[in-house]
Amino acid sequence: xxxxxxxxxxxxxxxxxxxxxxxxxxxxxxxxxxxxxxxxxxxxxxxxxxxxxxxxxxxxxxxxxxxxxxxxxxxxxxxxxxxxxxxxxxxxxxxxxxxxxxxxxxxxxxxxxxxxxxxxxxxxxxxxxxxxxx
Amino acid sequence: xxxxxxxxxxxxxxxxxxxxxxxxxxxxxxxxxxxxxxxxxxxxxxxxxxxxxxxxxxxxxxxxxxxxxxxxxxxxxxxxxxxxxxxxxxxxxxxxxxxxxxxxxxxxxxxxxxxxxxxxxxxxxxxxxxxxxx
DNA sequence: CTAAAGTGGACTTGTACGGTCGTATATTAT
DNA sequence: ATAATATACGACCGTACAAGTCCACTTTAG
Numbered sequence: 001x002x003x004x005x006x007x008x009x010x011x012x013x014x015x016x017x018x019x020x021x022x023x024x025x026x027x028x029x030x031x032x033x034x035x036x037x038x039x040x041x042x043x044x045x046x047x048x049x050x051x052x053x054x055x056x057x058x059x060x061x062x063x064x065x066x067x068x069x070x071x072x073x074x075x076x077x078x079x080x081x082x083x084x085x086x087x088x089x090x091x092x093x094x095x096x097x098x099x100x101x102x103x104x105x106x107x108x109x110x111x112x113x114x115x116x117x118x119x120x121x122x123x124x125x126x127x128x129x130x131x132x133x134x
Numbered sequence: 135x136x137x138x139x140x141x142x143x144x145x146x147x148x149x150x151x152x153x154x155x156x157x158x159x160x161x162x163x164x165x166x167x168x169x170x171x172x173x174x175x176x177x178x179x180x181x182x183x184x185x186x187x188x189x190x191x192x193x194x195x196x197x198x199x200x201x202x203x204x205x206x207x208x209x210x211x212x213x214x215x216x217x218x219x220x221x222x223x224x225x226x227x228x229x230x231x232x233x234x235x236x237x238x239x240x241x242x243x244x245x246x247x248x249x250x251x252x253x254x255x256x257x258x259x260x261x262x263x264x265x266x267x268x
Numbered sequence: 269c270t271a272a273a274g275t276g277g278a279c280t281t282g283t284a285c286g287g288t289c290g291t292a293t294a295t296t297a298t
Numbered sequence: 299a300t301a302a303t304a305t306a307c308g309a310c311c312g313t314a315c316a317a318g319t320c321c322a323c324t325t326t327a328g
Contacts, residue, residue, distance in 0.1 A: 002136050002255060004225045006286060012244045028304070039287060048306065061295020062303040077251070091138045110146045113267035117211070117258045121136060124254035133247035140317060162273070173318060182275065195326025196272045 002091075004081070010038050011046045011084045012077070012133070018056060019072045019134045026065035046084055053083035072134060078125035091118050136225075138215070144172050145180045145218045146211070146267070152190060153206045153268050160199035180218055187217035206268060212259035225252050 014032050021027055029047055033040040047066055051058045057069045092114055148166050155161055163181055167174040181200055185192045191203045226248055 060305045064304040120258035198273045
């Protein structure tokens, strides 16, 4: 019915994996990729996005890798998703585009009721923090 | 972040349109397509699915069209979505496939926590009935 | 009989996603 | 210094799927 992207899946698995390690321990992308059998290159991209948005910190070079940048309790799942997907999208097109680009704007009837549903979904993702999925 | 398909969008708009009419009044697909500027053929397919799942009743032939099959209060939005999308999917792959086809099943760590999120989403869609979006 | 409606299969097309490759850059161990 | 090991990042490919289109058929009111 509604599906998270592979990237988000991988991101959640990865950041959870990192979170299970003792604080400050550095984990390589390769370790994660091997552990869960997910493509290394793709995972790397995801980890880079998580780095750019400040959820994890990266350490380049030999003996490098990734570590959590903040305590897991402070990271809601929704933040992880947004970090990976970038453009946050609404459940119906009208809601994420400006009114002017929506061809059926004047007659679109389902937008406002679905806002409630949208809010519920957002809440479902934002009330759960990383600490709960470790 | 998560998006309903166009078909579902059209389906919701359409069934809402039908629901606003006096009970028993018949509405043609063309009328709906014209009113909201959505492609007629595509809308037809959607309406056919809604018909097959018994949410609306169809009347063939001249002066035919569609009407609600049940009172709107009894129709949760989730039922409409399921009718149109057919295969109900989970937010992560592991959850909708059998365990044997999931390559990372034994090591997949995010499945069970996400079940909670999934349940929340389901609830968001199933607690809202058609009568609320009219 | 015919016009207006639904039914339904086949087809095209665009695009986003998952995945891959290659190269550059940074850091550390020796 | 240099080799080894890691991230960073852009370019590319292939496929699946969503969205949309086309067309032939059936049903029924008038």
